[in-house]
Amino acid sequence: QSVLTQPPSVSAAPGQKVTISCSGSTSNIGNNYVSWYRQFPGTAPKLLIYDNNKRPSGIPDRFSGSKSGTSATLGITGLQTGDEADYYCATWESSLSTVIFGGGTKLTVL
Amino acid sequence: QLQLQESGPGLVKPSETLSLTCTVSGGSISSSSYHWGWIRQSPEKGLEWIGTIYYSGTTYYNPSLKSRVTVSVDTSKNQFSLKVTSVTATDTAVYYCARQSTVVVTNWFAPWGQGTLVTVSS
Numbered sequence: 091q092s093v094l095t096q097p098p099s100v101s102a103a104p105g106q107k108v109t110i111s112c113s114g115s116t117s118n119i120g121n122n123y124v125s126w127y128r129q130f131p132g133t134a135p136k137l138l139i140y141d142n143n144k145r146p147s148g149i150p151d152r153f154s155g156s157k158s159g160t161s162a163t164l165g166i167t168g169l170q171t172g173d174e175a176d177y178y179c180a181t182w183e184s185s186l187s188t189v190i191f192g193g194g195t196k197l198t199v200l
Numbered sequence: 201q202l203q204l205q206e207s208g209p210g211l212v213k214p215s216e217t218l219s220l221t222c223t224v225s226g227g228s229i230s231s232s233s234y235h236w237g238w239i240r241q242s243p244e245k246g247l248e249w250i251g252t253i254y255y256s257g258t259t260y261y262n263p264s265l266k267s268r269v270t271v272s273v274d275t276s277k278n279q280f281s282l283k284v285t286s287v288t289a290t291d292t293a294v295y296y297c298a299r300q301s302t303v304v305v306t307n308w309f310a311p312w313g314q315g316t317l318v319t320v321s322s
Contacts, residue, residue, distance in 0.1 A: 123305060123306040125307070125308040125309075134312035134314055134315050135247070135296075135309070136311075137310035137311075140301070140308035141306055146310060178247055180247070181307075182303075182305055186263060187260075189262075191247035191248070193246055
């Protein structure tokens with residue numbers, strides 16, 4: 091069981107907005123930056139958001155990140171069927187001196 | 201465009217050493233701005249950070265794996281490598297290499313290699 095808690099699954103209709111939460115504590119999210127990744131089956135994860143809310147070059151502004159206290163949120167607007175994938179959050183865990191990942195959230199676009 | 205590619209045996213016997221190499225192309229592993237990391241993924245443990253190296257040789261390891269893991273760098277070949285000793289079935293996973301920002305406080309991985317499945321079995 092991961093130190094970072096994500097909902098196992100979320101779903102929404104095409105064109106709608108969805109948010110994926112990542113809950114932690116003061117020793118991880120509360121005092122460190124969060125990154126988000128998307129992973130399609132059989133492929134490597136891809137960086138979507140870094141430093142809580144920054145998008146790498148090439149990532150559309152449909153994707154956004156935010157952080158409040160010990161929780162972070164990934165938002166995706168204008169959902170497309172191509173957004174169906176697994177999404178992971180990650181951060182530094184200060185008490186263990188290690189990078190930690192959330193358990194992942196499977197997004198279904200109905 | 202920076203690309204990373206993992207290579208190494210796909211099958212390792214229990215108690216032996218797992219060895220993988222990551223070849224970096226399209227950029228220099230000696231960049232002062234980045235680190236280079238290994239991450240693995242299994243259905244049981246999900247994504248798990250293994251360790252990271254800076255081109256100077258400074259390393260950082262996951263404390264849960266530190267006693268069995270060594271990450272090294274060969275700047276002349278633009279490669280970095282992973283060794284995991286005394287493997288068991290629980291080390292079976294897809295192993296990824298990736299460029300990493302920094303290690304503490306802020307860290308992100310991009311891009312990632314395509315990954316290589318390593319199975320531990322006799």
